[in-house]
Amino acid sequence: LVGWFLTDKVIEPRLKNTAVNGDPSTLPTLDELQPHERRGLKFAMAAMLLCALGLVLTAYGEHSAWRATDGALTSASAPLMRSIVAIIFVFFLVPGIVYGYAAGTANNHRAIIQGMSKSMSGMGYYIVMAFFCAQFIYAFGQSNLGALMAIKGALALKELALPMGVTLVGIVFLTAFVNLLVGSASAKWALIGAIMVPMLMELGVSPDLTQAAYRVGDSSTNIITPLMPYFPLIVVFCQKYVKESGIGTLVALMLPFSISFLLLWSGFLLAYWALGLPLGIGSSLSFPALS
Structure with missing residues (x-):
C-alpha cells in the first residue's frame, strides 16, 4: 500500500511533465x-x-x-x-x-x-559505465573507509548501551548508512555482525532478530546507492525512455521509497519484537531461545 501510494501520489505527478524521448x-x-x-x-x-x-x-x-x-x-x-x-x-x-x-x-x-x-x-552505455564504476568501487574498497565506518559505528552503538528497541533501530539505520559505502551484503554483515551478534546475545537477543534488523537496513537503501552492482543497469533502462536520465535522476526518484520503507519496516520489526511474534519458522527473538 505504501509503495502504491508513493508511486501514484508522489512519483507519477513528479514525472507528469517529463517528456519521453527514447527511441x-x-x-x-x-x-x-x-x-x-x-x-x-x-x-x-x-x-x-x-x-x-x-x-x-x-x-x-x-x-x-x-x-x-x-x-x-x-x-x-x-x-x-x-x-x-x-x-x-x-x-x-x-x-x-x-x-x-x-x-x-x-x-x-x-x-x-x-x-x-x-x-x-543498448548495453554499450552500461558496459562503459560499469567499467568506471568498477574502478571507483575497487578504489573505495581498498581505502577501507566503508569497513572503518561500519566497525566504528557498531562499536559506538555498543558503547551507548541504549534500550533494546532503540538499539534495534540503531542497527537498522547503521546498516542503511553503511550500505551507501559498502556494496556487498556479505561484507557488511561480516563487519557489523561480528560486533552486534555477540553484543546482543549478551543482552538476550537472538542472532535471528539481529540479522532481521540488519536486513531491514540493508534492503531499504539498495536502490539509492551507486555501489549496488545493478545500479548502472537500472540507469540504462531509465535512459531507454528519457535520454537525460542519470545517477542523480534515479536516486531522486527512489529516495521517497527508500525513506518510507526504512521507517515502515523498522516499525514492523519493533512491532514483532514488542509483541513476541516469531520472525519465521524455527526462529526466535531471545537468546537462549525460549522453548
Whole structure:
C-alpha cells in the first residue's frame, strides 16, 4: 500500500511533465497478440517445460551428476548450484529459439544471432559505465573507509548501551548508512555482525532478530546507492525512455521509497519484537531461545 501510494501520489505527478524521448523502436508496446505470436508462445512454453522436466529427471537419482559428493543438490559444491548461471541461460535460450521458429520471426541461425545482437546493442552505455564504476568501487574498497565506518559505528552503538528497541533501530539505520559505502551484503554483515551478534546475545537477543534488523537496513537503501552492482543497469533502462536520465535522476526518484520503507519496516520489526511474534519458522527473538 505504501509503495502504491508513493508511486501514484508522489512519483507519477513528479514525472507528469517529463517528456519521453527514447527511441520508439526500443520501447515496449501493448499491441494485441497475433495468431503467430500465440503459436510461438505455446511452443516456447512447451520447450521450457521440457527443459524443466529434463533437469528434474537428470537430478532425481541419488547418483546424479548434478549432486555433490554427499548427495546434496543445494550445497555450494553441488554441480547444480555451480552451474546455475548456465542453467538459467539455457532456460532462456531454448524457449527463445523455439519461439522464433514457431512464430516465424527467426527462420535461421543468422536471425537468431541478429536478435541477440539487437538485444545487446543498448548495453554499450552500461558496459562503459560499469567499467568506471568498477574502478571507483575497487578504489573505495581498498581505502577501507566503508569497513572503518561500519566497525566504528557498531562499536559506538555498543558503547551507548541504549534500550533494546532503540538499539534495534540503531542497527537498522547503521546498516542503511553503511550500505551507501559498502556494496556487498556479505561484507557488511561480516563487519557489523561480528560486533552486534555477540553484543546482543549478551543482552538476550537472538542472532535471528539481529540479522532481521540488519536486513531491514540493508534492503531499504539498495536502490539509492551507486555501489549496488545493478545500479548502472537500472540507469540504462531509465535512459531507454528519457535520454537525460542519470545517477542523480534515479536516486531522486527512489529516495521517497527508500525513506518510507526504512521507517515502515523498522516499525514492523519493533512491532514483532514488542509483541513476541516469531520472525519465521524455527526462529526466535531471545537468546537462549525460549522453548
